[in-house]
Amino acid sequence: MQNSEALGLTAALLAVAGELTQRIHDGVVARGFEGRPAYGFAFTRLAPDGATVTELARHLGVTKQGASQLVEELVAKGYVERRPHPRDARARLVVLTERGWACTRAAEEAAAEVVEGWSGALGGEAEVRALREQLARIAPYGPIRPAW
């Protein structure tokens, strides 16, 4: 593989990622929620059982102060709430509210709509699943970073 082809792959990957992010954001807004794309990344970490600010910070690849500010914003908008941590009096558990869950479902719907459109371009759902599996194989385990 020539070097220039690697840049082509990079460009395609980032174009697709940017487009997807934008359209999910638009879809979430269209369903009556306000926010910015970073919310979604936070929600995926908070979804199962909540998380501490520090855990969220590591997930997002930002400082804990940055994560704390994001949580403050989410609290103000009613998507999450802070609870005392059951086993650590220093920490606080950030959990999704019902509205937070509703927003997450809206994001899933919007994402599904976009991905459905890809079936047409790729030839079918099987190709989309294959793409998903390939990406999962090379996806890192580390923090989710902004793409530029």
Next chain:
Amino acid sequence: MQNSEALGLTAALLAVAGELTQRIHDGVVARGFEGRPAYGFAFTRLAPDGATVTELARHLGVTKQGASQLVEELVAKGYVERRPHPRDARARLVVLTERGWACTRAAEEAAAEVVEGWSGALGGEAEVRALREQLARIAPYGPIRPAW
């Protein structure tokens, strides 16, 4: 395809995009260039024959003031220079300097290194090429946006 799978695909895509961006950036820095990821996106537009600030702004999906500031930064670091536009006295053509070309080549090398690593995870170069072709099929033509 269930909605939650679409979010899984989104997460994998953005994780890969973020990782790739980060590692290309690291590789470029390791080769003696300073900058930030946005430079690369600008270079791909400037590479063939240069572009005006307005064209660059459209490519990046930012205002022309934002693009102008980026160009100012690139000029200060010696990667590009502004020339009079051959057919429009209002406009100025922004073109890569020799150092700008060298930086572009460094980015290509770094990208190739990362992508080479994917061959192992995916099973071979043929799979990487297939991934590239699939992504190219769903990549939008519009401006390149930040991924969150």
Next chain:
DNA sequence: AAAGATGGTCAAGCAGCTTGACTATATGCC
């Protein structure tokens, strides 16, 4: 020639992050 559109810059503002300093609680070690 006049009127509007377009390319570019200057200036100010702002969002979202950072670094630095600090308190409260937990943990490890003697």
Next chain:
DNA sequence: GGCATATAGTCAAGCTGCTTGACCATCTTT
């Protein structure tokens, strides 16, 4: 038990990279 150190979280200030608004020079249309 008691002390030293690490960790969770917040407050405050600062910075970076973008935005909006205003403006001038030049091109295009009529």
